[in-house]
Amino acid sequence: MSTTVQGGPAAARPQVTATTVPGRRPRGRGERGPLASIALHTALLAAAAVSVFPVLWIVFISFGPSSAWQQPSQVARHLGLGNYRFVLLHTGFPRWLLNSVIVAAATTVLGVLVAASAGYAVSRMRFPGHRPLMWTFLVTQMFPVAVLIVPLYNLMVDLRLLDTYLGLVLVYCTVAVPFCAWMLKGYFDTIPKEIDEAGRVDGLTPFGTFWRLVLPLARPGLAVTAFYSFLTAWGEFAYSNQFMRGPHTTLAVGIRTFASDQRADWGSTTASSVLIAVPAAIVFLLVQKHLVTGLTAGGTKG
Amino acid sequence: MTTATVDPGVRHPAGPRRARLRALLPSLRRSWDRYWYAWAMVAPVVLVIGVLVLYPLGYGAYLSFTNANERNVAQNIGPVHIPASYKLVGLHNYWQVLSGRDGVFYPRLEWTVVWTVACVTVTYAIGLAMAMLLNRPMRFRLFYRLALILPWAVPAFVGVFAWRLMFNSQYGVFNDLVTAVGLPAQDWLGTPLAQKTAVIIVNVWCGVPFMMVAMLGGLQAIPGELYEAAEMDGASPGQRFRHVTLPGLRPVSGTVILLSTVWTFNMFPIIYLLLGNNTTGDTDILVTHAYQLAFGGGASDYAGAATYGIVILLVLVAFSTFYRRRLRTQD
Numbered sequence: 001m002s003t004t005v006q007g008g009p010a011a012a013r014p015q016v017t018a019t020t021v022p023g024r025r026p027r028g029r030g031e032r033g034p035l036a037s038i039a040l041h042t043a044l045l046a047a048a049a050v051s052v053f054p055v056l057w058i059v060f061i062s063f064g065p066s067s068a069w070q071q072p073s074q075v076a077r078h079l080g081l082g083n084y085r086f087v088l089l090h091t092g093f094p095r096w097l098l099n100s101v102i103v104a105a106a107t108t109v110l111g112v113l114v115a116a117s118a119g120y121a122v123s124r125m126r127f128p129g130h131r132p133l134m135w136t137f138l139v140t141q142m143f144p145v146a147v148l149i150v151p152l153y154n155l156m157v158d159l160r161l162l163d164t165y166l167g168l169v170l171v172y173c174t175v176a177v178p179f180c181a182w183m184l185k186g187y188f189d190t191i192p193k194e195i196d197e198a199g200r201v202d203g204l205t206p207f208g209t210f211w212r213l214v215l216p217l218a219r220p221g222l223a224v225t226a227f228y229s230f231l232t233a234w235g236e237f238a239y240s241n242q243f244m245r246g247p248h249t250t251l252a253v254g255i256r257t258f259a260s261d262q263r264a265d266w267g268s269t270t271a272s273s274v275l276i277a278v279p280a281a282i283v284f285l286l287v288q289k290h291l292v293t294g295l296t297a298g299g300t301k302g
Numbered sequence: 303m304t305t306a307t308v309d310p311g312v313r314h315p316a317g318p319r320r321a322r323l324r325a326l327l328p329s330l331r332r333s334w335d336r337y338w339y340a341w342a343m344v345a346p347v348v349l350v351i352g353v354l355v356l357y358p359l360g361y362g363a364y365l366s367f368t369n370a371n372e373r374n375v376a377q378n379i380g381p382v383h384i385p386a387s388y389k390l391v392g393l394h395n396y397w398q399v400l401s402g403r404d405g406v407f408y409p410r411l412e413w414t415v416v417w418t419v420a421c422v423t424v425t426y427a428i429g430l431a432m433a434m435l436l437n438r439p440m441r442f443r444l445f446y447r448l449a450l451i452l453p454w455a456v457p458a459f460v461g462v463f464a465w466r467l468m469f470n471s472q473y474g475v476f477n478d479l480v481t482a483v484g485l486p487a488q489d490w491l492g493t494p495l496a497q498k499t500a501v502i503i504v505n506v507w508c509g510v511p512f513m514m515v516a517m518l519g520g521l522q523a524i525p526g527e528l529y530e531a532a533e534m535d536g537a538s539p540g541q542r543f544r545h546v547t548l549p550g551l552r553p554v555s556g557t558v559i560l561l562s563t564v565w566t567f568n569m570f571p572i573i574y575l576l577l578g579n580n581t582t583g584d585t586d587i588l589v590t591h592a593y594q595l596a597f598g599g600g601a602s603d604y605a606g607a608a609t610y611g612i613v614i615l616l617v618l619v620a621f622s623t624f625y626r627r628r629l630r631t632q633d
Contacts, residue, residue: 037440044435044450051507052449058460058464114346115347117346121340121344138622141561143355144588144610145570155357174351174354178347207343235459236571238570252459255459269467270463270467273460273463273464277460280455280457281452284455288447
């Protein structure tokens, strides 16, 4: 954690000021009185509670009986895995899960690879079309689902990609890749050009430099973009709802059938929500320490 | 590349056009030789974006000039193929929308703007505050950070379900809390105003982690010496915040606010999933309204949805152009 290092010089300062100012010892930066500490931790605890509570609430309800959401106070007395058993054995959940895993994994791999090569080219090479491309990356973020979804639907029909994994993966790539390329471009900008030059001198092709030298160095940036691509595909609803049918239904769409407007099977909804959130949380835990570095580099240089 | 066109022109004074043509080829070849690597590396992106974004966009723009709807688009009923029978209607759709004649556009636009401004402002403020709290040495730092980023790690629709469950008027946990204190139970998702407040709360909950992480990175990029220098000059914490922190965050803030505005303006799943069909339409922003036009109940109005889409896109492009220009002039 490079962040704590930054407090280093500040933490060392109080001794200096203490010698220069006799009498009341002023507090250095990065040092807090007990009251400030309490305030800080209270504020953070409150914020953390708000941020975590909805998720914990779902976990809590999911372990109760299927009608637990109507009497939350009863849950603690009737803990059980009934909802999970029902969801896993008697619904389409396992199939939806499989679909979502395939689509999300493919989107992540494909999206990151494509975005990385484009980001590298935009970062290192000056070529005609360089600026329009960056502009396109930004503008693509602005395309509302509503304008694309009908033409995309027709296009998918024409290309025979409707209701296929590949079709949905490609659609998700259009969402994820421009943002990822934009961020990775910023991240590559922070890697010194001398590294590329050294690679070229040693006889690597431009692609070889990219693949064997720059990519390994860009791991934090790649982690963030992978996280972003994965989440894009994992939780997307609008496209999946229109493009995938029957056995190809993904989680976000499938889970909605538990809590439709007619009936609300919150037991199954909560249990499957927990099951869905777990893989996302695992991916998140794997990359979270890179999140800060990766995101900022992209943000500042974008 | 200009050098390539000059030389041959001198050598062939008789046919300048042919000379230019002959000069163009090597120059094309040369730029190909020079740039093919870069082009090859961006080719996949260009291909994907071109086929799956620009082509549909063009098609959508075309649809917005027609009267396409569910009944007159091409259809396959069993083996029978019915060709499309919609026709061009010029600017009719845009006129309907922009003159306010459809009675929906301006109210939706107003709420979309309110929604975007409210969400982005609140999210930015909270995100910045959290980042500043986190950006100092203390105990349990990792725990707080993980807890605060959690909403980002949870897929949006799961978060939305959690909130829907908590907002539930009969059995939701909010009403349990409220009645426990002795206040009357509220219908949290009942009135349009309550629904609007609810969607903003949920969107802020989902959006803060991204903002916080970005701001945290921005804060860490500000050199510590600046603060020390400001402190030496006797700047109060408030002054340090205003004159060191905020300017230092400018590059990150600029990008993040732009992105977040665009995303919020087009935020589809939160509004759609939180309220389902239990809405009077008052909470619909432009995007969800367009989606309802195309895929909601009743006859699908594809042309209308496309028109809305193009209008949304134009609004956003105008905004971001203006915003980036202002950022640049301020620098």
